[in-house]
Amino acid sequence: DQQVxxxxxxLSVQEGRISILNCDYTNSMFDYFLWYKKYPAEGPTFLISIxxxxxxxxxxxxxxxxxxxxxxxxxxxxxSQPGDSAVYFCAASAKENSGxxxxxxxxxxxxxxxxxx
Amino acid sequence: xxxxxxxxxxLIKTRGQQVTLSCSPISGHxxxxxxxxxxxxxxxxxxxxxxxxxxxxxxxxGRFSGRQFSNSRSEMNVSTLExxxxxLYLCASSLEGAIDYGYTFGSGTRLTVV
Numbered sequence: 154d155q156q157v158x159x160x161x162x163x164l165s166v167q168e169g170r171i172s173i174l175n176c177d178y179t180n181s182m183f184d185y186f187l188w189y190k191k192y193p194a195e196g197p198t199f200l201i202s203i204x205x206x207x208x209x210x211x212x213x214x215x216x217x218x219x220x221x222x223x224x225x226x227x228x229x230x231x232x233s234q235p236g237d238s239a240v241y242f243c244a245a246s247a248k249e250n251s252g253x254x255x256x257x258x259x260x261x262x263x264x265x266x267x268x269x270x
Numbered sequence: 271x272x273x274x275x276x277x278x279x280x281l282i283k284t285r286g287q288q289v290t291l292s293c294s295p296i297s298g299h300x301x302x303x304x305x306x307x308x309x310x311x312x313x314x315x316x317x318x319x320x321x322x323x324x325x326x327x328x329x330x331x332g333r334f335s336g337r338q339f340s341n342s343r344s345e346m347n348v349s350t351l352e353x354x355x356x357x358l359y360l361c362a363s364s365l366e367g368a369i370d371y372g373y374t375f376g377s378g379t380r381l382t383v384v
Binding site: 185187194196197204246256260 | 274276301303305312313314315318325326328360362368369370372373374375376377378380
């Protein structure tokens, strides 16, 4: 049962254009969402996050949008640069332990973004 | 400050053997979590340690175990290796285990079982 889904295994965009990566989730208990970027042979690097009390969060060229009713989030990268080429993972967490903190991440399977010069 | 350090970076083991992987968290971080990344299943949560205690566990067989030392360094052990255990094993550290307060991954250990 895949609770976080990234339905596009790959995406190719031109440098300078917008990249939009999508993610859907099924667990309504998820209340914190993150995007990670991963290069081969390296660990995931945190990009941006959003709490379920918000619908948008911006950090420089990266914006994450959350639509709770649709259980959908997206990552926008504007403008896209060749250095953005990597696998992007969507991840989600829920307050599952007795202490009430988000302790584990549930990941999607990733989307390979290629930004062409 | 130094990031999360995982050793070794690469390992090749034979089916049936056991293996131990190491993770040194960021200085001051007391929580260490482990994840397995495979092409078919993506990244999956293995377990989380905090102050030398396993607090949370994912859905993996008992062949997967771990521990945490008083200096917060953690080791993960896989016994009776199977071909399907070939994966990238990642650890992540955080201050208290709460993801919304920062969660940093290491570069991983690539385990190949032959």
